[in-house]
Amino acid sequence: MTHASETTVPRPGGGFRIDLKAAAPFIALAVLLVFGALLNPNFVSAANLLNVLTRCAFIAIIAVGATFVIASGGLDLSVGSMAAFIAGSMILIMNGMGGDPTIGTIALAMLIALGIGALCGLANGVVTTAGRIEPFIVTLGTMGIFRALVIWLAEGGSIAMKDQELRALYRPVYFGNVFGIPIPVLVFLAVAAIAAFVLYKTRFGRHVLAVGSNEEVARYSGIPVGRVRTLTYVVQGLCVAVAVLVYVPRLGAATPTTGLLWELQAITAVVIGGTALRGGTGRVWGTVCGALILEVVGNIMVLSDLVSEYLIGAVQGAIIIVAMLVQRSMSRRT
Amino acid sequence: MTHASETTVPRPGGGFRIDLKAAAPFIALAVLLVFGALLNPNFVSAANLLNVLTRCAFIAIIAVGATFVIASGGLDLSVGSMAAFIAGSMILIMNGMGGDPTIGTIALAMLIALGIGALCGLANGVVTTAGRIEPFIVTLGTMGIFRALVIWLAEGGSIAMKDQELRALYRPVYFGNVFGIPIPVLVFLAVAAIAAFVLYKTRFGRHVLAVGSNEEVARYSGIPVGRVRTLTYVVQGLCVAVAVLVYVPRLGAATPTTGLLWELQAITAVVIGGTALRGGTGRVWGTVCGALILEVVGNIMVLSDLVSEYLIGAVQGAIIIVAMLVQRSMSRRT
């Protein structure tokens, strides 16, 4: 194996092609923004854009977790109910802690919430991998379980933070800002940055993509497939918990409708962001962009007077399909 | 050369294995039936069992269609809203036809409903295959579109059959029976039988499985992959329409909440029935059994007083996961 050096192997100069593919969701977003601005000048006001950015935080954070699960070839339908369950438990814990409301109380409750999230994810992961059941079914099952637990905890009503002082202390986590940037936005940027780092720069991330690409190859390469899969669900659980940390201070309550259909939104954000449902790819920033697209579409619908309230769902559905069409045709062209 | 056949390959289990795998959902159903009988003797009364069988007709029929879509590697999340849309349109058409209510009126409305179903399916299929977008996204989009159309048609309220005479004429299609067997049961048996025939005995069925198994191979074999995929969605649309034909006489109305979450139930029935979500296999009778399992679980919940009303969702979710676990371990053992 000597004479090989003749083969001159060019460095990967073809970055441009990949870039355009990854850029597709951002371009779709830009088009939407222009469209929105044309419909209603208020749309591009700083206040509105900050509202939209802040609101998309929950879905964006959850969808970042979903990117891991989907990249490894899994699926998690339980995230919405899981969010409600974590929120409910967290509030009950805060209500139960008593004592003077301090930052410490909140911090402790936050830690517990993260723990619960990780455990919920672990449950999904273990049942999926150890039981070798389709994740669709497992997480559909846990979706029902978490939702029922919330209803049970709330006795059908709602679970609200009782201590108004604590509530006031916690409120800024949603409504506050740092140098004008709302805290939820900072949180989701941080989560996305960490996630991108983990997915692209660490061994675990590489393993996630390998498992999603071809499970057999991953197994033959000595990758602990079950553990990697399980961990993606734990990551998902943690992300849901982080989303909840930002969610609870907004309305200070969890109800049986909290997080309804968030799973579909999260998965949609992931797919619009360019991650394929069959696994093997994962685009964290695309996912964030996807979440923004969803939120912007909703925002435009309300701000414009184009369609009756009855038909909003139809237009939203159509816009999402069209956005995907545009994106696909763009990434195919190059 | 001639002695190649001597190689004694320890063939694993042979045909028996396959049978047991296909039987797994039926065994799970049997276990559930025994369990139900122990909880409440009323459970095994003929009246109750007929009720359950009759009720599972909608989901069973829709899930049979979903078996085709899933076997070919697709997914259809829009079936629930599609059902609502078809039901709404059908009722409006019947209300609008005027004249003396006759069987002819109903038959015509039925035909139109089938046509609408086929068109809705066609739309899903064409966008998915021609646009090459993940079916998850396409059908999530059309789910929103169909649902919004129903809301729009109902103007936020409900769409009810106005003519009581017509209603009385149509009622037997759900409540009637032939030799003691309720008509919806006959319909779903017929649909399943036809579907099994098409999937296992016709060229189209073979192509569906091939496309789901390996699209590239199918293409190289001269199978019109896009057309086969599209047709599976049309089959799904037709099945939804048939389900609607049986549904409308039961409640005589369609509302914006009609068919909510049916898509999840249908997919669950398919998966419990032994069809893998990644395509390439399709078990029509397993699907019917899966739909029955879901309905029986719900029935047992109503008949028993085991758990608080709040926790029913949790128990249902858990039972479905356990049923899958049992089934998987059974089909793996052999």
Add this chain to the structure above:
Amino acid sequence: QEKSVTMAVSIPAADHGWTGGVVYHAEREKAALEARYPGLKIILKTSPDGASQANALEDLSAQGIDALVTLPHNSDELTDPVRRVKESGVFVTVVDRALSDPTIQDLYVAGNNPELGRVAGEYMKKELGQGDIVVIRGLPIVIDEQRVTAFNAAIEGSGIKVLDSQYGNWSRDDAFKVMQDFLTKHPKIDAVWCQDDDMAVGVLEAIQQSGRSDIKFVVGGAGMKDMIKRVMDGDPMIPVNVLYPPSMIATAMDLTAAGLYDQVPVRGSYILAAPLVTKDNAAEYYFPDSPF
């Protein structure tokens, strides 16, 4: 009193605040009635949608029941299924949403959805006289439509203009979002009608965040305890509430049981008012232990 009677109660699942309250009151009343009448057995079942409620009705009557108390998801859809129960000789009490065929129900305990809309509309007309309001609707179902229709009829002809209306799905989160966007879209809003107290929570939060002061008040509905408390405390943003008590299910169960055991005549209609809760009468409607 030893007569053994089975009463079935079929209600929507606790999927948001108000239905949660219904389930809560039904469970409480079940315990109370079973204690009061030793021979009485109450089977309580919740269903997530109309079709499953029809299923539940079949299952309940298959077990042999003497009376049915039901709060149907939807009048049109459940008329026939309830009729079938009635045909097997069961005493039928319908709560809140009248069936399309009123001859089916033996007893009707009405919460009167149109009344809720009308009362809210009348208040707007009286307080505001004229101005711009936004409406946040519930889910696209019949109840919502009845309330909105009655509301619109009530403000008809006054100077009140509905700038915008959107579905908030009876969810705090969705109402919060919709209100944020309304605030962006409309520079001046005088009042908000949001039809349900759960949504009012989200609306208030959005208004508070925007820091706007043009919104004079928010009218919710259904009598959630936090909202009643605010009315009681004289919160200017929540001057009134329109009562729509989930406890009406308990009223219905109570009346039905009384009819079965006490030989008192209960057949007919029992219309609950949708009274306007104001600072003056709020204490009457405040139940701190209720989950809703």
Add this chain to the structure above:
Amino acid sequence: MGSGDIVLEGRGLFRSFGPVEVLSGIDIVLRAGEVHAVIGENGAGKSTLMRLLSGHLEPTKGTVAIDGVPCTFRGPVDAEHRGIVLVHQEILLAPHLTVAENIFLGREKRRGLILDDRRMNREAAAAVLDLGADIDPTTAVERLSIAQRQLVQIARALAVDHRVVIFDEPTASLTPVEADALFRVIARLRERGIAVLYISHRLAEVKAIADVVTVLRDGRLVAHHDASELEPFDMARLMVGRDMSNLYPERRPPPAAADIVLEARDVSVPGFVENASFVLRKGEILGFGGLIGAGRTELLEGVLGLRPSTGEVRVNGKAVRFRTVHDSMQAGIVYLSEDRKGKGLLVGQDLRTNLTLSALDRFRRGPLIDKAREWAALDRAITAFDIRTRRRDINAGQLSGGNQQKLLLAKSMLIEPDIVVIDEPTRGIDIGTKAEIYRFIAKLAADGKAVIVISSEMPELIGVSHRVVVMRGGHIAGEVDGARMTEAEIVVLATGVAAQAA
């Protein structure tokens, strides 16, 4: 050269993938009743040429003509209708469908509306039997071994009317027994006046069955000869561009009493292997021979924790229990699967990701993966293993088959194992690379590592091994070494029959 009429012909064929030109001006002529072999190194463009001739790809320039009439195929099915069929190099079958369903896919036999499965099963069984295999036509393809799949694929191609049959490395995963049957089929095709295009890296085979030989190198036509004019030695020289005198490396004397590094005692893999025992010594190359389905792959997978197994395994004298392949890697054993695409490489990921996948720990800097070091490792691997690729950022699936094998080899060596198990090391590999791989295996042994080679090519087993264990029907049938290590001995053990035929 040939005598029959020209059936298929390619004139001045060019083909590029993006900016890379992989075929440049190829002329090829196929005559009826002629077996035409195409040989060349991995990546020379053989498969690409075949795909152009069979409608799977369109040439960027140049024409394909049938019976002298230029034509453009609308796709592989169109080519099939015109009588040109291709047996792909990689397995292209629908895994969930049965053997018969695959053979008749897209051309199902029907009675009225109904599929005539009985007839298709019967004909499929016959078609497979014709190739010397006995496979139940109702078995799902995913349950077949690679060799069996290859046979099914051949049967599928031959099941339509054909005038030209193109075999792209059909024997790569076949043992001599099945290969012989295939040659007989090819002979019959030739007698019927059918033109056969045949790609193989086994030059002796080419010599034996071909009438004409075309040699490609780097996408260019190098030579075109009557097979009778060429000896395998000449073919090798034409392909590689230099003399290929000794294919097999100098064999060091087998280590007599070296330490036993791996020992398996009474290992059973349920359903495949029963009570197999063997030992492997330091510095030794141990061959595993046998027919397809003998259970060699399963035995080693069982030993290494890739499938459930029972029995005792010792590494360096210590009893071990490998639950996953990760455990065995930790113990310094690496296994290279025979199924490169299904189990060896992530075909949808790039070369760098594939290369370092098993050895990511060696490319870490703190919690990070050091991409620069990965790229450097790729550069080194490309040089050391002579991976022919014109770009470094393509996906592994875009490499030619032989180069995939080299990449897999490079990937496995990154974890610096003490024991290397290679399943079918040279399947689909050109002769130049083969020699390199043999030398590489010999070097591993010389460096004091131990190597197990599972192979269906007997000359290869004999050429590189110190000792050969032969399996038959899930059992170890015997062991040969030294002078007894001959094809005849091995065939006797592998078939259980005296090998007059072989």
